Amino acid sequence: MRFKRALREVRTDRHQADEEAIVRLLSAKGPRVHDLFRTAFEERLQHRGERVMLTSTVHVTNECKVRPRCAFCGFAAGASPEGYDRPFTRSYEEVAEAAQAIEEAGIPRVSCSGAYRGDGGRLAVMAARAVKENTDLLVLINFGHDLSRETVRELRELGVETVCCNLETINRELFERLKPGDDLDARIRVCELVCEHGIGLSSGLLVGIGESREDRARHLRFLARFETLMEIPIMGFNPYRGTPMEDHPRCPLLEQARVMAVARLMYPDLMITAPTPTIGPEEVQVALMAGADNLATVIPDNHPHEVKGVGSPRTGNLDRVIELIEDAGLKPVLSVEEGREACLTCLERRASLSMQHSS
Numbered sequence: 001m002r003f004k005r006a007l008r009e010v011r012t013d014r015h016q017a018d019e020e021a022i023v024r025l026l027s028a029k030g031p032r033v034h035d036l037f038r039t040a041f042e043e044r045l046q047h048r049g050e051r052v053m054l055t056s057t058v059h060v061t062n063e064c065k066v067r068p069r070c071a072f073c074g075f076a077a078g079a080s081p082e083g084y085d086r087p088f089t090r091s092y093e094e095v096a097e098a099a100q101a102i103e104e105a106g107i108p109r110v111s112c113s114g115a116y117r118g119d120g121g122r123l124a125v126m127a128a129r130a131v132k133e134n135t136d137l138l139v140l141i142n143f144g145h146d147l148s149r150e151t152v153r154e155l156r157e158l159g160v161e162t163v164c165c166n167l168e169t170i171n172r173e174l175f176e177r178l179k180p181g182d183d184l185d186a187r188i189r190v191c192e193l194v195c196e197h198g199i200g201l202s203s204g205l206l207v208g209i210g211e212s213r214e215d216r217a218r219h220l221r222f223l224a225r226f227e228t229l230m231e232i233p234i235m236g237f238n239p240y241r242g243t244p245m246e247d248h249p250r251c252p253l254l255e256q257a258r259v260m261a262v263a264r265l266m267y268p269d270l271m272i273t274a275p276t277p278t279i280g281p282e283e284v285q286v287a288l289m290a291g292a293d294n295l296a297t298v299i300p301d302n303h304p305h306e307v308k309g310v311g312s313p314r315t316g317n318l319d320r321v322i323e324l325i326e327d328a329g330l331k332p333v334l335s336v337e338e339g340r341e342a343c344l345t346c347l348e349r350r351a352s353l354s355m356q357h358s359s
């Protein structure tokens with residue numbers, strides 16, 4: 001299929017576009033990459049404007065009970081000498097203190113992330129409560145599939161805007177090989193549970209772990225089944241020293257950015273997220289040019305914790321990220337009010353779904 005036809009098809013049919021057309025765009029080379037990014041950027045301006053959402057992070061726990069560990073994991077305690085050296089689980093007060101620092105720095109949104117503890121999400125609820133009772137921040141909760149119907153309901157009652165459960169890849173053979181202690185079906189069930197409760201869903205891809213472009217195309221189409229999907233994080237693989245995948249090559253920047261651009265074309269009104277650790281804190285402009293409109297793991301100088309990124313120990317410093325956004329001619333969102341406004345489309349869409357669910 002010719003590139004121009006594929007571009008036209010994906011722009012018209014969006015997430016229902018043929019797999020062949022999506023793969024053609026994911027394989028763009030040379031000047032076609034420029035055409036792909038320009039189109040994705042135009043879509044982003046049209047549907048999401050010039051604003052760039054900023055999302056900071058509180059790592060609530062790194063004590064993961066998944067065994068064997070995921071082959072790429074550098075986040076869980078003791079998984080890699082480049083990651084966290086000691087296990088920790090933050091208290092309510094510690095989460096609240098970090099959230100307040102993030103709000104004071106002007107960042108509108110925080111991701112409270114944890115590892116699989118097998119407690120059905122009790123710690124996730126504590127973290128959400130700590131943020132919601134002490135700040136006005138928009139909140140994303142990411143504890144993978146460690147959530148139950150009861151805790152998802154509690155998160156909704158607390159007003160949590162987004163729950164993230166990344167599938168990483170829907171290539172089942174690959175998932176089971178790299179994540180032998182994890183459970184793809186359980187992750188899909190949590191995504192469905194989040195939708196059932198009318199909470200915004202974030203669910204993303206980990207690019208460069210050995211999946212094919214066809215796998216990526218299928219995955220992007222698969223996400224359309226989640227009716228409250230509001231955010232797609234596009235992560236790129238970086239090897240963490242000391243892990244089973246330490247010799248696997250890093251995901252090339254362009255490969256990761258192509259997936260962002262195609263995700264933008266398929267889901268023009270959703271938040272497309274570039275995590276600063278995996279895109280690279282100095283490379284965020286490439287993600288923005290490819291249509292991303294949210295930069296995650298942005299850490300302000302006043303953050304009370306040492307934060308090591310998931311996927312790579314690097315993180316984006318708030319001041320530097322602002323410089324890079326402005327240098328790209330875009331506008332960082334620097335208050336909760338502006339953040340809510342930027343999220344309005346997604347929040348309204350979610351609210352109407354939530355009303356449908358509760359009626």
Ligand code: SF4
Pocket residue numbers: 064065066068069070072073074075076115116144182
């Ligand atoms: S990637 Fe997540 S689920 Fe897998 S071992 Fe690491 S912390 Fe646990």
